[in-house]
Every structure is written in structure tokens, then in C-alpha cells.
Amino acid sequence: MSSQDSPVSLVKQSYVRSFQIFKSAPLVFIPFILFISFEYLSFIILSLAPRVPLVAVLGPPIRTLWGEKFLHYPFNFLLLPKIVSNARMGLTILIGSLLTGMAVAIIFDIYKNKHINLAKCFNVAIKKYLSLFTVVLIFTLGYYVFTKILTVSLAKYFVAGHERLLFLSAKVWIGPIFIILNFVVAVLLQALFIYAIPGIIIDNKNLFKAIGNSIVFFLKKFIATLILVGLPMLLYIPIIILNANKLFLINKFFPEFILFVVGISIIIGSLIIDPLIIMSTTLLYLGHKKSQDR
């Protein structure tokens, strides 16, 4: 392995090239801006769920799933981050998959020094929507199922009367360990599937081949991929901590402070973390492809 192929060097090269592209071709942000627009729209709608006229539509599901009190001030702010996050999951599967495909197509055009044609890139993605949708669905559902199983298992274990698990108390498990495990699984799952979208868009691979290829490529570039996916996601940790302390924030400041936290989390998630991960990993994928072609 030459020094240029070392994980750190690969990460460095990917980041340098990513920032160059962000600077020289800001059009690459268009799919992400479009996604964040949808996300903000859902955020506005959900934050107004307890109010007339939206309460007539959104009130019954909230009442049934979480309880009446979350339709009242200030308790609705305790639920808001959770329902916004659920909405993000849905949006990611339905729209995010398509827009990520479009972003990869744009990055590929930039990489090939082609003129960026947004409509063409969108068309490329829409033709492969079903595959893109399925990849994101598998990844998102995988993460959702994991968090559900972890939450239910921990709750059942500690409600059954056990005081400790592996020498650690319930407070530690439900607090920091739960957050760390969620983070690690999110990074691992995303890293496993991250090259499937470039495979579908750039190499015209079918769904299963793209997923298989993504896993193989991830294992080949294990450290570099983990850094490229995990490092930007570290930016999200302060938001996770703030979300875990919603009640404290409401009492210390005011309930609407949660709107600020959710608003910032959307910007960090969709306008910083997502573009950085998709850009850097796609460039790593393209770089590897180029070296193989040679």
C-alpha cells in the first residue's frame, strides 16, 4: 500500500476535492437545498400540529400514538423532535433517495468536467428511482428496527427489576450508552450502503449488485469510509445531547427553544453532514474506479 492509498491520505484527498467542488460548483447543493425545503415544510406543519386548522388532521394520530397531552402547550415541544425525526425518515426514503441520486449524478458530471445540467441529472435519478428508493428504505428501516429493538430490550430488561447490565446502571444504559450505540450503528449502516447509490447512478448496476458491491467496497476501504461517514456525523452529537435534555431546556429557557434546536439540527443534518458524506464518499468511489480503469 503506497502512502497515497493510506486511509488518512484517502480521507484527506476526498475532503480537499470535496471542498474545492463545493466552492467552485455550488449547484451541487441544489438537491440538498430542495430536500431541506421539504424538511422545513414538514417541520412547520408538525410544529403547528396542535393548532387550528392542522389539529383536525394531525391531532387524532398524535393523540392515539403518544397521548392527548402532546397536543397542548408546552408538552408538544417534548414530542416535536421525535415526530420531526420520524418525518425526516419518511422524507429520506421518498424524496431523499431521489435527490441523493441526483446529487451523485451532479458530482459525477463535475468529476468528468462536464457541464452541469440539473434537469439531466434529475432524469438520471428518476429513471433509477425504484432502486434508489429500495436502498434507502433498507438502510432507514434497518436503523429504525435496531433503535426500536434496543429501546424495547433495555426497557424490558430494567423494568423486569434488573439494576445493572454489564456492571452499568439503567441511567448509564438509557443515557450515554444508548446514544453511543445509536451513533455507531447509524455510522456502520450508512457506511455499508453508502456506495450503493454511486453504483446505481454511475455504474448502472442493478439493486442487488449495487448493494453487494457497496459492502465489498466498504470492507476494502473500511477505515477511510468509516472516517468519511463518521466524522461529519460527529457534528450531530451536540444536537443529540440537546434533544436528550429537552425538559431542562424548556424549563431553563422557554419551550420555543426546542424549535431552534430542531431548526439547527435540520440545517446541520441536511446541509452540512449529508452533502459532505455523499460528496466525499462518491469522490472516493470515483477515485478508486479511476485507478482501477488505469
Next chain:
Amino acid sequence: MKKLFILIILVGFCFSLASCTADQYSIEREYWRAQRLTDKIFKNPHASPPKELQAAVDKLQKFINKYPNNNLSLKAEFTIPRLFIVKEDYIRGRDYLTKLAAKYKTDKLIASEALYLFGNTYEIEGNWNEALRKYNLIIKDYPVTIRGLGMPIYIAEHYKVKNQTAQMNSAFNEAAIHYKVLAVRHPDTPLGLNAYSLAVRCYLELQDWINAVKTIDTIIVNYKDTVKIDTLFIDKARIYKDKLKDNDKAKESLQQLIKIYPESRFVNYSKKLLEELSGVSNKDE
């Protein structure tokens, strides 16, 4: 693409306009802001300056005037005298409560709460006789309100806490009689059942096991066909077993439970208790 952006922004703007309407949610928000001022005083009444009290009262008063028919206004109405009480300004607290009782004189629930708080001001001041006068007024004028029902036991509990055994016994005795009279006056109603249950509680406090069991029997006779009262059979069995040392009667009660409520979640427990009692009886023989 541009059109899509404009559409998203427009939809977002339209929904944001909804936050300008005055609905229940916006009233709740206004109440929460007023309540936040009061929280500071409740947390540290001695350190809060008089102007803070005035600001909180003014804010609550403004809220009450703005939304006179809202449920939260009623909460605010009671918060104001409570603020005066924690600030030990009993005279203003009583003044407010007198007006409140007059305002809601037709609503027995609210009037009884106001009177109870009125009595509280004397109790906190250490004037038990005056407080007792108010509490007795609640029992007399509002006997079937939640506060009115709880009052006789509240009075007896006061003597219990103060270790005044004679007064406590007398208060529990009076309470038991009061509850039984209430129950007779309201037969076959949830209130009647509740009153009998409170009477049982008084007899248990007095350690008058015979009357406790007799009252339980009255409940069983009057309510077994309309309300699920399986727990009372367990209570009765326990009194016979532990207090009156009459295992036969205890067994009889448990057997009745199994017969009347074969689906009850207490059936297994009753069977175990029956086995235990049979074991004791065999040993005795």
C-alpha cells in the same frame, strides 16, 4: 425547480399564518407565561419581592379578564389566592377567596374549593378552631362534592398527625356516621358506594373490626350486582384472619369471592389463602 421552491415557501408561509390565530393552544401559551411568573414565587416565596407578587397577580388577572370562560382562567383564579397564602398575606388571600366564592356560588365544586382554601389560611396561621369552622361548613353545605366527601377524614387525620387520640377517635366516629348517613341518602349510586367505602376506612382507623366487616357486608349486599367489588371480599377475609382470628369466616369470604367472581384476578390469590387457612385449621385440629 424554481416553481417548486416557491410552492414550498408559499405552503410554509400559509401554515405559519396559522400560528397567528387565537385558539386554545395560544391561550395555553399565554397561561404558561403567566404561570412561569408564579412558579418563581412558589419556589421561593420569602425571597421574592412584593412587586414580583404584584406582577404575577396582574398577569393572572389580565388572563382571567381576557378569557373569562376558559378552564385555565379557573386555575388562574385559584392561583392568585394561593400566591397570597404562600406570601403569608392571609387577609388579601381571604378577600380574594370571598369574592371567588361569591362569583361561583352556584357551582358547588368551585365554591367548596374556595371555602377549603379559606379554611387552609386559618390552619396555616395556626388558628385551628376557625379552620375547623370553615371545614365543617364544607361538610354541611357541600357534602357531595369531592372536597366535601374528603373533609371529615381530613379533620380526623389532622388530630392523628397531632397525636390527639381522643379527638381523632371522636372525629373518625363522627366521620363514619356521616358517611353511612350519606350512603343511605344516595342508595345505588357511585356516591353511596364511595361513602360506604370511606366509612369502612374510618372503622379501620378506629380498629373497630366488627363495624368495618358489617359495613363491608352492607356494601356487598347493596352493590354486588352492579359493581365489581371483588377486593372487598379479600379485605373482609384479611380482617377475619388477621384481626378477628376467625378463620372460618375468612374462608367463607374467600369462597364467596370465587363463587361470585370466578373470572376475578384475585381468584388464584384467594385459593392460595384458602390453602393456607386450611393448613392452619388442620394444624389446630
